[in-house]
Amino acid sequence: MTEPARRRGRPSRTGTGSGPGTRELILAAAREEFAERGFEKTSVRGIAKAAGVDPALVHHYFGTKEQVFAASIEVAFAPALQAPAAVEDGPLDAVGERLTRFIFGIWENPATRAPLLAIVRSAVNNETAAAVFRRLIAAQLLSRLARRLDVPEREAELRVSLAAAQLVGTAMLRYVIKAEPLASADAEDVIARLAPVVQRHLTGP
Amino acid sequence: MTEPARRRGRPSRTGTGSGPGTRELILAAAREEFAERGFEKTSVRGIAKAAGVDPALVHHYFGTKEQVFAASIEVAFAPALQAPAAVEDGPLDAVGERLTRFIFGIWENPATRAPLLAIVRSAVNNETAAAVFRRLIAAQLLSRLARRLDVPEREAELRVSLAAAQLVGTAMLRYVIKAEPLASADAEDVIARLAPVVQRHLTGP
Structure with missing residues (x-):
């Protein structure tokens, strides 16, 4: 029997004298x-x-502190980091709705909304935090989705970014600034309006 | 000759002993x-x-401090608060491009970007600041544009909000988080991609 592989970039727990957890x-x-x-x-x-x-x-x-921050983002974003799989699976012509629904699922859930809000606030206020945010999210979320699009890499990444911008902006106005009528609009109504726009960014002309 | 009308909500300068300015x-x-x-x-x-x-x-x-803040937002947003006029003038079927171009004009100009960034940071971090932001921007910018759309009021405001969300999210990723490839993409290229989407939100099906 072999030992389970040690996770990359995370120091081993042995030899610290501290218990698990x-x-x-x-x-x-x-x-x-x-x-x-x-x-x-x-x-x-x-x-x-x-x-x-x-x-x-x-x-x-x-x-370092930055590394603790990156690790907390990773945990807070654990559901979001499964987005690529959730979004990649299924037909490409409905990816707009899957992505929109996925992002709303995270923001509508109070348990995942709070840590996300904290990350957004840090990233907006601090350059180092913004860099950590960029690296993690851009690399893990956007690039994977971009690879599924049947266009050159830079074009694909720009398309995914503009689709993300629509969702980021909606989240900002609805959950952070709480601007009406978006803040109290029915989530399904908003999803139905956004999905074709996100789809258009990703696979439109 | 009559005296010029005193601006609403602003105390007169007379009797303070302080000079003009x-x-x-x-x-x-x-x-x-x-x-x-x-x-x-x-x-x-x-x-x-x-x-x-x-x-x-x-x-x-x-x-109060909130009122000083509101006044500084008003000054920082003075160019943006002319948006309704700039955006309302001209044909409705090109309003998407006018609005997009207007918002980019503000963000691409370093002189107007800095105060805008400060406001966004405050609004993201503080509930009172967010409320001031909501009142001023929503009331002055969004409602006026919504009134030009030929749909019921709530529908119009929701459309304008989603169009604004696309522009807010793009500004967040491009100017605040500085996420690539959006941060270094050519402004005209981004405007050309966003204008039809903003137009669709405002006047689409």
């Missing part, structure tokens, strides 16, 4: 700290204190 | 303070100090 504990504390204070005002020391561990342990598991 | 001086200081510190960390006292005036004078001209 410490990493998760730190991550939960980090997410709350980032959500409450934003990226700039959160410190590794503060995260350690909130998690009830030594700051060295935070560094051991994650490295 | 004091209001503008306070407003310039306020914009810098809000841009630098965000809405929450800016105080009337701080604005007064930056402007070199007594805090009482800030209250005299503007009232």
